[in-house]
Structure formats: C-alpha cells, structure tokens
Amino acid sequence: QKEVEQNSGPLSVPEGAIASLNCTYSDRGSQSFFWYRQYSGKSPELIMSIYSNGDKEDGRFTAQLNKASQYVSLLIRDSQPSDSATYLCAVSSGSARQLTFGSGTQLTVLP
Amino acid sequence: SAVISQKPSRDICQRGTSLTIQCQVDSQVTMMFWYRQQPGQSLTLIATANQGSEATYESGFVIDKFPISRPNLTFSTLTVSNMSPEDSSIYLCSVEAPQGGEQFFGPGTRLTVL
Numbered sequence: 001q002k003e004v005e006q007n008s009g010p011l012s013v014p015e016g017a018i019a020s021l022n023c024t025y026s027d028r029g030s031q032s033f034f035w036y037r038q039y040s041g042k043s044p045e046l047i048m049s050i051y052s053n054g055d056k057e058d059g060r061f062t063a064q065l066n067k068a069s070q071y072v073s074l075l076i077r078d079s080q081p082s083d084s085a086t087y088l089c090a091v092s093s094g095s096a097r098q099l100t101f102g103s104g105t106q107l108t109v110l111p
Numbered sequence: 112s113a114v115i116s117q118k119p120s121r122d123i124c125q126r127g128t129s130l131t132i133q134c135q136v137d138s139q140v141t142m143m144f145w146y147r148q149q150p151g152q153s154l155t156l157i158a159t160a161n162q163g164s165e166a167t168y169e170s171g172f173v174i175d176k177f178p179i180s181r182p183n184l185t186f187s188t189l190t191v192s193n194m195s196p197e198d199s200s201i202y203l204c205s206v207e208a209p210q211g212g213e214q215f216f217g218p219g220t221r222l223t224v225l
Contacts, residue, residue, distance in 0.1 A: 043216040101154045
C-alpha cells in the first residue's frame, strides 16, 4: 500500500513569514512529486512539480526533494493571506502515472 | 495547460438513482483520471481512463458501481450507479500533461445523495 503522509495541521503563520510544509512517502520507487493548492470549494491547482533531488524554486515557492529520506517539502516565502488554503502533496510511482495524495495541510496566513 | 470542464457542477439526487458526470478537455489527451474527494478528505483515485481500452479501477472501486466511458481523446464520463448517501462527494476528473507527469484537474462535480 503506497502511503503519503502530511502534517495535518492546521498551520498558522504571520504574513511575511516562511511557511514550511512537509510530506513523506512510503514507495521508494516513486519518481514524480507534486504540490497542489486547494482553496475551499475549489479543485486542486498544481503549483510545483519536482523530479530530482535538491531544490526547485518558482517565485515565492521552493520545493525540496530528498529521495534517500523519502521526504519532500514546500516552502512558501513572504507568505500572504491569499496563500491560505489546503496544500496537498501527491506522488507518482514509475509507469503507474496515477497520483497518490496525502491528507493535506491546512495553512492559514494571518494578516 | 488544458482547459477542462465538467458537467454538472453540482447535483442533488435521490437514493437508488444514477448520475453521469461528463468531463471535456479542449485538447487531445492520452490519460484521464477520475478521483473522489469525500467531505473533509483528500483525493482518492477511482480509475484511469484511456481511450480505446477498458478503464483500470483502483482497489475498492468496481465497474458496476462506477462505469466509465472514454469514447475519444477529449471526453470521458463517470456514472455513479445506484447511489446512496455515502456517495455524496466531489468527483473530479484530471488529465495528464502531454509531456507526462503533471496532472491538471477539472472544476469538480459536487454530488449530494439524499
């Protein structure tokens, strides 16, 4: 059974701070890793994808992947109230291509 | 990324009836997926739908309950059959990007079964 674990939160950070979201996965064969943002009542929106060890930056977002530790994280710099949402970690393994999602972390950025 | 639409956006149905949800994409895609998101929960994959072949169902989901059609590369349907209140969920279709890997979601169908 492939599992993806996230801190359920909720996580609250003040505006302008760095929000750190973490995710671990059980399948060592996993090759593709994604972070989705989901606002209440909306569908998930892809914000980051990462495929190799290390950091990947896109604007205020940085994804970090450590395959040896089976760990992927998302950092949000200069957090804004508009970042308040549930963040979902998703993992894809090999040729399967379907995604296994974590339970999500609810983030609140306080003005 | 592709533009994905779903119909209906929401519906309220009676126990024992069936509902067919449509997913339309504005470009041809190989892989389409159907997910369920129960209230307050994360997403669970129901099945993978490839054009020209039978859908592949995940453990816990069966074709009799969730029949899927994929008649071409831009369209798919999911039917929720013989509904019960436990089927009340958001149903989402997703498509895989042409280069593979990334998936993009439709707006979802919010289903309430009374």
